[in-house]
Amino acid sequence: LVLFGHSFGALSAYETALAMPSRLGWVPKAVVVSGHVAPSFIDKRIRKWQHATDEEFTAHMRVLGGTPRAILDNDPLFRMLLPSIRGDFRVLENYVPHEAAPLNCPMLALGGREDPMVSRESLSAWRTKTVSSFGLLEFDGDHFYFRDRLPEVAGQIQEDVRRALLLARGPSTVTR
Numbered sequence: 804l805v806l807f808g809h810s811f812g813a814l815s816a817y818e819t820a821l822a823m824p825s826r827l828g829w830v831p832k833a834v835v836v837s838g839h840v841a842p843s844f845i846d847k848r849i850r851k852w853q854h855a856t857d858e859e860f861t862a863h864m865r866v867l868g869g870t871p872r873a874i875l876d877n878d879p880l881f882r883m884l885l886p887s888i889r890g891d892f893r894v895l896e897n898y899v900p901h902e903a904a905p906l907n908c909p910m911l912a913l914g915g916r917e918d919p920m921v922s923r924e925s926l927s928a929w930r931t932k933t934v935s936s937f938g939l940l941e942f943d944g945d946h947f948y949f950r951d952r953l954p955e956v957a958g959q960i961q962e963d964v965r966r967a968l969l970l971a972r973g974p975s976t977v978t979r
Contacts, residue, residue: 805833805964810869810946811895813839817932821903830908833964834933837913838946840921841928842900853893857885864888869947905931909967911938911960915948936970938963 808816813836820834852863861881864870870888874881912929914921923941930937940959942948949956 804831805835806831807835807837807960808839809837809949810839811891813837814842814895814898817842817906820906820908824907830906833909833911833967834906835911835913835960835964836929838915838918838921838948840925841912841932843928843931844925845898845900851896853889853896857882860885860889868945906933907935908933909936909938909964909970911940911963911967913940913942913948913956913960915944915946916941917944918946918948920946936967938967 806816806820808814816834817836820831824830852860855863861875865875874884910929910933912926914923914926916923923939926941927939930939940963942952942956944950
């Protein structure tokens with residue numbers, strides 16, 4: 804099992820990997836985190852969007868660029884989805900990183916070079932979350948760097964996870 808998560812999903816994949824040894828008795832083969840800062844870079848001073856007005860929140864969702872315009876422009880549909888989306892923001896904004904032993908599986912951190920929310924430094928910090936091999940891949944693009952070239956990105960992830968599994972016998976770092 805290889806866990807993958809993008810943005811909020813990166814934290815979900817990481818927390819799942821942390822819980823697996825004690826709850827299931829095994830660890831994932833690898834963890835791939837994408838588009839999110841390492842827990843040590845989480846800044847609780849950020850704007851709490853969960854408390855924004857609907858208009859402010861909708862404007863923020865437009866800036867983020869992850870929600871299709873067809874949904875944002877369909878007011879009844881977006882209002883129906885709004886409680887669920889706000890719930891995701893509430894969970895993310897209330898996430899408190901805790902001290903945990905590093906994972907014992909390879910990790911790969913991915914990001915877009917032009918992502919305004921996730922710097923190379925904050926992606927690199929994921930390396931402290933594993934005692935196994937670590938890889939860092941950056942792609943041209945913003946937070947949703949994979950949107951227009953999913954086959955290329957997926958192929959690169961597959962190649963790097965295979966390489967990481969081969970390197971998992973000892974600590975190392977692979978950076979591109």
